[in-house]
Amino acid sequence: MIKFLSSFFHPIPSDYEEWLENLALKGWHPKEINKWNSLVMGFEKKGPKKYRYVLDLQTSYNSDYIKVYEEFGWELCGRITNAFLWRMEYDEKRPESFTDVQTLRERNSRFFKAFSFSFLFQIIIEILITLFFIVNINTFDMSVLVEYLVVLILSYIYTIYLVAIMFKIRRKDW
Amino acid sequence: MQIEKLKQSFIPMSETMLYILMSLTIERHGYGIMIYVKEITNGRLVLGAGTLYQTLGKLEKGGLIRQTIENDRKKYYIISDIGKQLLIEEAKRISEINRNLEVIL
Numbered sequence: 001m002i003k004f005l006s007s008f009f010h011p012i013p014s015d016y017e018e019w020l021e022n023l024a025l026k027g028w029h030p031k032e033i034n035k036w037n038s039l040v041m042g043f044e045k046k047g048p049k050k051y052r053y054v055l056d057l058q059t060s061y062n063s064d065y066i067k068v069y070e071e072f073g074w075e076l077c078g079r080i081t082n083a084f085l086w087r088m089e090y091d092e093k094r095p096e097s098f099t100d101v102q103t104l105r106e107r108n109s110r111f112f113k114a115f116s117f118s119f120l121f122q123i124i125i126e127i128l129i130t131l132f133f134i135v136n137i138n139t140f141d142m143s144v145l146v147e148y149l150v151v152l153i154l155s156y157i158y159t160i161y162l163v164a165i166m167f168k169i170r171r172k173d174w
Numbered sequence: 175m176q177i178e179k180l181k182q183s184f185i186p187m188s189e190t191m192l193y194i195l196m197s198l199t200i201e202r203h204g205y206g207i208m209i210y211v212k213e214i215t216n217g218r219l220v221l222g223a224g225t226l227y228q229t230l231g232k233l234e235k236g237g238l239i240r241q242t243i244e245n246d247r248k249k250y251y252i253i254s255d256i257g258k259q260l261l262i263e264e265a266k267r268i269s270e271i272n273r274n275l276e277v278i279l
Contacts, residue, residue, distance in 0.1 A: 056224055064204065064249045065227055071205040071248075072223035086223075097224035100190040106228060 001028060001045070007038035007080070011165045012172060013111055017053040020087075024051040033078025033085050053077075054086040054097040057110040069097070082114075112169050119162040126155050180236060180260060187264050193219060194229050195253060195261050198239050203248040204230065233257070 010016040020030070023043065031042040054074070058065065059082050066076060074086040074097065088095050098104035133148055140148065187195070197210045207230075208221045230251060233239040238257035242250045253261065 054224065062231075062249075063244075063247070064230075067247050067249075068204040068227045069223045072208070072226075074223055095222075097222040099220065099222035099225045100188060102188050103190070103222075103225040103228045107224060 001043040003041045003043065005039060006041050008161075011115075012168055013055045013057075013108060014172070016055055020053040020085075021051055024049050024053075030077060030085075033080060035079070035081045037080045050090055051087045052090055052095045054088075055080075056084045056086065056097065056107060057082055057114060058084060059110075072097075108169055112166060115162055115166050115169070119159065119166065122155070122159050122162060126152070126159060129155070177256065177259060180238070180256060181263060184236060184238065184260055185264055186267065187260075189219065190221065190225060191229050191233070192261075192264060194221070194226070195233060195238060195257060198233075198251050198253040198257070199261075201242050201250050201252045203245075203250045205248075207251075 006019070007016070010019045023029075025048050027045050027048045028043040029046050029049070030037075031044050069076065069084075069086055073095075074088050077085040077087055079085070086097065098107055130152060133152065137145070184191070193211045193215070194207055197207045202210065204223075204226050208226060212220050230239070234241065234251070237254055238260060239251045240254050242252050244250070
C-alpha cells in the first residue's frame with residue numbers, strides 16, 4: 001500500500017503518530033523511513049501490532065540522543081529529514097517519550113518553528129511575485145495573465161494552509 | 175551575577191527537572207536517572223526518553239550539571255557546584271511552601 005502526501009494530510013505531530021498507530025493496528029507497517037516519506041510512503045502488510053509512534057524533530061543533537069531512546073526501549077524507524085520516527089510495541093499502557101507538559105510543548109514548538117520558517121519563506125516569495133505581476137500586468141497577454149493568476153492563487157492557498165497548521169499546533173498541542 | 179541569572183532561568187523548577195537534578199548528586203547516566211526517579215517516587219514519576227534528553231540538555235547548557243565520563247556510548251552526568259546551589263535554593267523554596275500549606279491540612 002502506498003500513501004501520498006502523508007505529512008500534508010497529518011501535519012500535526014500527534015495526529016501523524018495516531019495515524020501510524022491506527023494503521024499498525026490494522027497490520028500496516030512502514031516499509032522504509034526516509035526524506036521522501038512526506039510525499040510518498042510505502043506500507044507492507046504484516047500482523048496487527050500495538051505500536052506507540054513518536055515523532056521528534058531534532059535539527060541538532062548529540063551522541064547521547066539515539067542511545068537514550070534505545071536504552072528506554074524505543075526502536076528507531078528512520079528519519080524524515082530532521083524528524084526522527086521512533087516506535088515501541090506495548091501491551092497495556094501506551095508509552096510516552098515526553099512525560100511532562102514542558103518538554104512536550106518544546107517538541108511541538110520545534111515543529112511550529114519549522115512551519116513558521118516555511119511560511120516566512122513562502123510569503124516573501126509570494127510578495128515578490130505579486131509585485132512583479134502588478135508592475136508588469138500590462139505587458140502580459142491574456143493566457144500568461146491567467147497562468148500567473150492560477151499559480152498565485154494556488155500559492156496563497158498553500159500559505160493559508162501553513163497558517164492553519166500553525167494555529168492548530170498552538171491550539172491542540174501547546 | 176551568574177547565579178542570579180540562573181535563578182531567574184531555572185527557579186521555580188518543574189518537578190521533572192528537580193528530580194533529575196536531585197538524582198545527579200551521584201554520577202548517573204540517562205536510564206539510571208529514570209530508574210532512580212521511579213524508585214523514589216514509588217512509580218509515580220516515570221521519565222520518558224525525550225523528556226530526559228531535553229532536560230539533561232538544558233541543565234548541561236545552563237552549567238547545572240556536567241558530563242563526567244562516556245562509557246560504552248553512555249554519557250554519565252553529575253551535578254555541578256552551581257547546580258548544588260540552585261538545588262538548595264529550590265529545596266528551601268519548596269520547604270517554605272510546605273510549611274505554609276500545613277495550616278490548610
